[in-house]
Amino acid sequence: MAQPAADVLIIATLTGFAKMHAIQAAHFTAIGAFSEVVLGYFERDxxxxxxxxxxxxxxxxxxxGDIATDRRAPKVHAHVVVGRADGAAHGGHLLEGRVWPTLELILSDVPQRLRRRTDPESGLALIDPAA
Known part of the structure; x- marks a missing residue:
C-alpha cells in the first residue's frame, strides 16, 4: 500500500514511481480525495x-487502473469516479488529480509483462495481449 503525499499530481507521481522501480505491469486501486481533478471522455469521432x-x-x-509499457516507458491508465459535496458523482478517464488530503492506493505487480500498442482505428494505446 502506498500513500502519496498531499498536493502531488497522482498520474505524474505514479508514472515516476513506475520508472524508478522499473515496473512493467501493475494493477492499482485507490480511495481518498482530490483538491482538483481533470476527467476525460473519449470522443470516438x-x-x-x-x-x-x-x-x-x-x-x-x-x-x-493499470500500468503497462508503451514504447518501453511505463504508461498509467486509470478511470475514476469522484463525488462532489452535493453527492453528485462524476467519472471517466483520469487525466490528472491533485491529492488532498490523502489517497490510499494499493498497487500490485502483475507477473506478466503488459505492453501497449497504438490501435490504428481508435488511435488509443491499448494493451496488446499478444505482446
Missing amino acids: RKDYTKIPLREQVEVLSLI
Missing part, C-alpha cells in the same frame, strides 16, 4: 479526450 476539469474538493469514490 475525434479520437481524442474531451477534458472535464473539476476545480473543487472531491472524494475519490473509486479509482482503478
